[in-house]
Amino acid sequence: DAGVTQSPTHLIKTRGQQVTLRCSPKSGHDTVSWYQQALGQGPQFIFQYYEEEERQRGNFPDRFSGHQFPNYSSELNVNALLLGDSALYLCASSLLLAGGETQYFGPGTRLLVL
Amino acid sequence: AQSVAQPEDQVNVAEGNPLTVKCTYSVSGNPYLFWYVQYPNRGLQFLLKYITGDNLVKGSYGFEAEFNKSQTSFHLKKPSALVSDSALYFCAVRDTFSGGYNKLIFGAGTRLAVHP
Numbered sequence A: 001d002a003g004v005t006q007s008p009t010h011l012i013k014t015r016g017q018q019v020t021l022r023c024s025p026k027s028g029h030d031t032v033s034w035y036q037q038a039l040g041q042g043p044q045f046i047f048q049y050y051e052e053e054e055r056q057r058g059n060f061p062d063r064f065s066g067h068q069f070p071n072y073s074s075e076l077n078v079n080a081l082l083l084g085d086s087a088l089y090l091c092a093s094s095l096l097l098a099g100g101e102t103q104y105f106g107p108g109t110r111l112l113v114l
Numbered sequence B: 001a002q003s004v005a006q007p008e009d010q011v012n013v014a015e016g017n018p019l020t021v022k023c024t025y026s027v028s029g030n031p032y033l034f035w036y037v038q039y040p041n042r043g044l045q046f047l048l049k050y051i052t053g054d055n056l057v058k059g060s061y062g063f064e065a066e067f068n069k070s071q072t073s074f075h076l077k078k079p080s081a082l083v084s085d086s087a088l089y090f091c092a093v094r095d096t097f098s099g100g101y102n103k104l105i106f107g108a109g110t111r112l113a114v115h116p
Helices: none
Strands: A005-007 A010-013 A019-024 A031-037 A044-050 A053-057 A064-068 A074-078 A087-094 A109-113 B003-005 B010-014 B019-021 B024-026 B033-038 B044-050 B056-058 B064-068 B073-078 B087-094 B104-106 B110-115
Touching: A005 A087, A010 A019, A019 A087, A019 A109, A031 A074, A031 B104, A044 A064, A044 B104, A074 A087, B003 B087, B003 B104, B010 B019, B019 B110, B024 B073, B033 B064, B033 B073, B044 B056, B044 B064, B073 B087
Parallel strands: A010 A109, B010 B110
Antiparallel strands: A005 A019, A019 A074, A031 A044, A031 A087, A044 A053, A064 A074, A087 A109, B003 B024, B019 B073, B033 B044, B033 B087, B056 B064, B064 B073, B087 B104, B087 B110
């Protein structure tokens, strides 16, 4: 049973560029959440997708956007990158209709903005 | 505001001794509480959760956690620590204002160091 997968594992960008991160949920899961984990901090919720729509959003600017595809996979897009966007980006999946309270995380994508 | 506090940045324990990693929370309504572990350069691994029922919850790798409503705490415990338990531990609570969706609010993390 494949767990949550993310790509790429590492990424280096420069300020002002745009980046796309990808996530495939655990088999059978229908909900994808994205979190940002800055160095030395706990993960911060960015947003959550269910049925291809953004259902909840954390305190992140509109530069952060996402998408969920019919196969439940998801993308996180960040525009106009800032140095402060450097972080580990974590994707988590869950099954909403089963209560969905447990989120399973992928290994993350480490983004460095220079 | 809903929040999670992990009052210790680091916990040091000798191998074979019991360990406790502390967590307190502040939420409206009934809390859904979680513990996750993070090894270097890895994502978060789910350890255990409390939704309802018995206040002592058993999870993966011999870990357990005790829910205390009056003290609003959910401390992680293990009777006998292993060197391989050394990692970063996160306590999280589900945002009770998230409706049917699951926004998790995380603590800042506690680094557990188990010494041989």
